[in-house]
Amino acid sequence: MGASLADPGSNGQRPYRFDFGDGPAEPSYIGVRAGDAYTPERRYGFNTPEHMANVAAGGTGVGSDAVRFLEFGTKSANTFNVDLEPGLYRVSVTLGNTARASVAAEGVYQVMNMTGNGATDAFEIPVTDGQLNLLVTEGKAGTAFTLSALEIKRISRHPVLSPTIWVGGDSTVASYYPLATSVQGGWGQLLPDHVNPHAFQVRNIATGGQIARGFRDGGQLETILQYSKEGDLFLLEMGINDTNPKNETTEAQFKEIMRDMVRQVAATGARPVLVTPQGRATDFNADGVHSSVNRWYRHATLAVAAEEGVPVVDLNVLASAYFTRIGPAATLALYMAGDTLHPNRAGAAELARLVADDLERQGIVPAAAR
Template sequence: MTAMLLATAMGASAGSDANGQPPYRFDFGDGPVAPSYIGVRAEDAYTPEKGYGFNTPEHMSNVPASGTGTDSDAVRFLQFGTKSTNTFNVDLKLGLYRISVTLGNTSRATVAAEGVYQVLNLTGNNATDAFEIPITDGQLNLLVTEGKAGTAFTLSALEIKRVSPKPETSPTIWVGGDSTVASYYPLATSAQGGWGQLLADHVDLRAHQVRNIATGGQIARGFRDGGQLETIVKYAKPGDLFLLEMGINDTNPKNETTEAQFKEIMRDMVRQVAATGARPVLVTPQGRATDFNAEGVHSATGRWYRRATLALAQEENVALVDLNVLSSAYFTQIGREATLELYMPGDSLHPNRAGAAELARLVAEDLERQQIRVAAH
């Protein structure tokens, strides 16, 4: 009955799945409802008869947003957290779904569903992204939560489309790391980039999806204990890859992580992911743009606890992409000035979009060299 009510609300739609189920499109806020969308106000509580709504609408509010159409208004989550019950619920058949989200006005926010992170640190008003999620219990439970303390966490629009009746994620390349790996928004045009954001350009997307769980400022302990690893362990399976790059922020004295501690935290993450049947791959961070010697050779082998990462790869018998050395060879080849042009202005650490694209290329090429197939053949 619920599916019939939702389908009736949506009407027949191009893009229906193989069973004729149209995508569900929700327009949040108290403004006009866009054509072919279901309007949802903050006060709309979930009911089994309706099949969608907020679990605790008393903790939601309607707010304006800066865009047009569906993006002109939004709802704000007043209570949040990955384990919060203040969720937007939608009854769904068992299966694998693609969830497309558009936020309202926010400076940094994260999307969670089923109690774990899904898309991290979206920035800018009306930021958009998408993810796949298996529904095994008949209901999606989604909320927008904290990416940065003190900012608003809002949702303007949501599209839900079933891509398979089998509730299992597609073969996935999971990526963990810090700001040199993370995604930046808008995804297609951001000035700054992380190699995890651009990796999909070098992957056969018919064979794998890429899920980038990296975030700026992250350290190994934070990634393991703060919920990001939890997402990967929840969904990872045989045939998946887990690319993990850490060390830049771990070496900062304020994070109080010795090289020995870093190594054991990384070992724990490698073993947890390996236990799911997925394949861990360690990646060393590239150096700074300024790591050239007087002869014009770029070298950063002493940075970012690289030695611990190399030793760990050998001890745990896992693959290693030594991006530190690979990127240095590339930077030496192109020279100082061209290397600086691959980094953000006045910043010797963070690559711009072009720099991130080159780093992603180096990672993908080295995986292929090691016969870890990710590219189209």
């Protein structure tokens, strides 16, 4: 434990691997305990180790132990710091035991609401100031935010993100874990399977229960504004939770918040694309036609798109046409059991296909081989 960090190879491609907690480090990993403070000589460590704790974890290997962040928040100084040469890095994260936690780095969210013990995910991040500053932070109040392992690999000497499709939305869009085998799914999670990977990476920043105001003001939009650039896309689907009376958002208020986000993202050079939410599985009439055109503040979303001159993927109508074609029983099979709102993995895949197909039809993204 506590060894100094060796210099990377001349091509910068050898990854750094960190195994957190007070158990023995796995082979090829650098062991890091909660009390290991950052020093310039070591080149990694916790900025405020007094706010860290070693904890057990329910997995095996690197997942058998972890460190817990006792102070957290995207702007918290209680970070794990690693000195890195400038460049673009891929960071793979393995959490310890946690109900729901997000990963932040460089003061903004990177991965939203990872769920389940030992959850894993990865993200690209440009490092320009010689150091990565990362922490696990709040996804759900009152739960533990723990980190079992990190792998950090430089993928380019140029600290610029690949062309990116940023996705914002709610629980019908969000990612669920394990990413490759989750029962529930969001279309943002499955979208990478339907987009040409040589043209775009997909970064899904959607979260369950989210409303337009919360996405704008709670830190998720901040991530997109920090990193988005010309050539990127921003797909934004909101409205389902905004229409819930408890969220106290009128349609007029919703419309102006959506307009504000469109304008802020457009100012970065990225291209906003608005998406309308699909309806419920049960939105069939007596003739077997599915329609939900009056749900979820859809008309306000269409109005913002028209007034701001941005494209819209009317997933509400696209999904209804698909549901009508396959019928009520097959439609219900694309939703979670006993739930007419949230798609399962198969349903999310179909919605992602519909979104990608319409983006291609409009010439917004190139065709994907699928």
